[in-house]
Amino acid sequence: MPPWLIHLKSAQRKEPRNGSSRWVQLATIATDNTPRVRTVVFRGWSEFYEMEIFTDKRSQKYQELNLNNKVEICWLFSKAKCQFRLRGKSRFDVSKDNARYWDQLTEYSKSMWNWPCPGEKYINNKNNDDSDLKIDVMSKNFSLLKIEFDYVDQLILTKPTHHRKRWIRKEEWIEERINP
Ligand SMILES: Cc1cc2nc3c(=O)[nH]c(=O)nc-3n(C[C@H](O)[C@H](O)[C@H](O)COP(=O)(O)O)c2cc1C
Structure with missing residues (x-):
């Protein structure tokens, strides 16, 4: 396990177990x-x-990531007063992991991948909405994004001074404390 992940999981454990603790930018x-x-x-x-992140192949980000796969994730843990910024490279997974995750989604979640094309002009037309389709097979729009990180920055708003560290992946992960 990369060394920063222990710290991230420790911050994550302090958060309430609701959906918003899994929202990242x-x-x-x-x-x-x-x-x-x-x-x-x-x-x-x-x-x-x-x-791992799920997305729609019709979305802007899918096109963007196919041209430039470099990303940054920002994840705030409000209880721990802790921010992680993680940089890395993404790839769209085409393995059978896709089907495994698809099967775990609720019917409602599955239907979202058959909504009209994200980002396009809204047309008030029932025929434009395929969300009522019974989805037994995985939607062709479903996509599993995987991000491998090589740079992680953690800031904790401790008192009296804040605490900041970074991890850089060379051969091994190198950890250093930096000014907040
Ligand atoms: C709370 C919340 C969670 C979201 N989760 C996802 C998600 O897991 N995957 C996704 O593709 N979009 C998700 N979205 C929608 C995105 O923020 C975004 O609007 C959408 O993906 C289109 O982005 P794009 O045009 O940059 O591709 C979520 C939005 C909110 C508000």
Whole structure:
């Protein structure tokens, strides 16, 4: 396990066990070279400690990440007064992990991948909405994003002074304390 993950899990344990403790901010670089950021749900860690996120292949971020797979995640743990910023490279997983995760989704969640195309102009037309479809097979729009990190920055708002550390992945992870 990478050394920073012990600290992240420790902060995570202090959070209430509701959905919002799994909301993270995912930043990408858009095709015009300007930044984009949005909230996504943290779904777990792969066996190689990649962060797992579900998304829609029709979304902007999918296109962005296919051109530039570098990302930053910002994750705030409010109880621990602790922020993690994690940088790394993403990839879209095409293994059977996709189907395993798809099967675990509720019917309602599955239906979202058949909603009209995200980001396009809204058309008030029932025929435009396939969310009522019974989904036995995985939607072609479902996508599992995995992020491998190589730089992690942790800031804790301790008193009287804040505490900040970073981990950089070389051959091994190197940890150093830095000024807040
Ligand atoms: C609380 C919350 C959780 C979200 N979770 C996800 C998610 O897990 N995956 C996702 O693709 N979008 C998620 N979204 C929607 C994104 O924030 C975003 O609006 C959408 O993915 C389109 O982004 P894009 O146009 O940059 O691709 C979530 C939004 C909110 C408010």
